[in-house]
Amino acid sequence: DTAVSQTPKYLVTQMGNDKSIKCEQNLGHDTMYWYKQDSKKFLKIMFSYNNKELIINETVPNRFSPKSPDKAHLNLHINSLELGDSAVYFCASSPGTLNTEAFFGQGTRLTVV
Amino acid sequence: GENVEQHPSTLSVQEGDSAVIKCTYSDSASNYFPWYKQELGKRPQLIIDIRSNVGEKKDQRIAVTLNKTAKHFSLHITETQPEDSAVYFCAARLNQFYFGTGTSLTVIP
Numbered sequence: 673d674t675a676v677s678q679t680p681k682y683l684v685t686q687m688g689n690d691k692s693i694k695c696e697q698n699l700g701h702d703t704m705y706w707y708k709q710d711s712k713k714f715l716k717i718m719f720s721y722n723n724k725e726l727i728i729n730e731t732v733p734n735r736f737s738p739k740s741p742d743k744a745h746l747n748l749h750i751n752s753l754e755l756g757d758s759a760v761y762f763c764a765s766s767p768g769t770l771n772t773e774a775f776f777g778q779g780t781r782l783t784v785v
Numbered sequence: 786g787e788n789v790e791q792h793p794s795t796l797s798v799q800e801g802d803s804a805v806i807k808c809t810y811s812d813s814a815s816n817y818f819p820w821y822k823q824e825l826g827k828r829p830q831l832i833i834d835i836r837s838n839v840g841e842k843k844d845q846r847i848a849v850t851l852n853k854t855a856k857h858f859s860l861h862i863t864e865t866q867p868e869d870s871a872v873y874f875c876a877a878r879l880n881q882f883y884f885g886t887g888t889s890l891t892v893i894p
Contacts (some may be wrong), residue, residue, distance in 0.1 A: 720880075764882075782864075
């Protein structure tokens with residue numbers, strides 16, 4: 673009974689392609705996030721959505737476009753993939769209150785060749 | 786925005802010894818400080834957290850301390866075991882979660 677689930681778990685694709693990663697949470701949380709974890713393990717926030725509305729959009733190339741059809745889903749679409757996009761992408765969710773934890777999905781390892 | 790610094794980046798200890806990881810944050814409005822453990826190839830998972838109205842919290846071999854005046858918080862693991870080997874992240878929550886750069890802990894049997 674997975675709380676935050678991402679698909680696919682692995683994604684290998686060629687430069688220039690367009691790909692999507694899907695995320696769903698069944699915790700009833702109001703806020704969802706996308707994080708990028710590079711080879712140095714740093715967790716960098718990319719986007720934050722609250723009740724389907726974009727709250728935070730850190731310095732991310734506009735090739736990355738998040739879409740939230742409802743508050744349980746936050747998908748990430750990436751256009752014109754580049755080698756530097758290779759990383760593990762984590763979706764996470766948290767309740768709307770400020771002093772509770774974030775729950776992470778299992779991650780999507782994206783490899784651009 | 787918030788800036789979280791974490792030290793050390795790598796830490797090796799003998800089994801049974803203690804491990805301490807330290808973090809500082811910049812925005813005094815941050816009021817929630819979780820610690821995550823990430824095993825190789827797995828997702829980050831919460832191991833302990835502390836809220837700004839508390840100075841210390843303990844859960845078995847793991848404890849966290851918070852000094853709001855100095856804006857720093859620390860993770861203490863006692864009686865370390867090989868299964869404690871992982872990457873540990875501190876975080877501070879303001880309007881979203883700001884993570885430290887991670888500490889790779891190795892417990893040597």
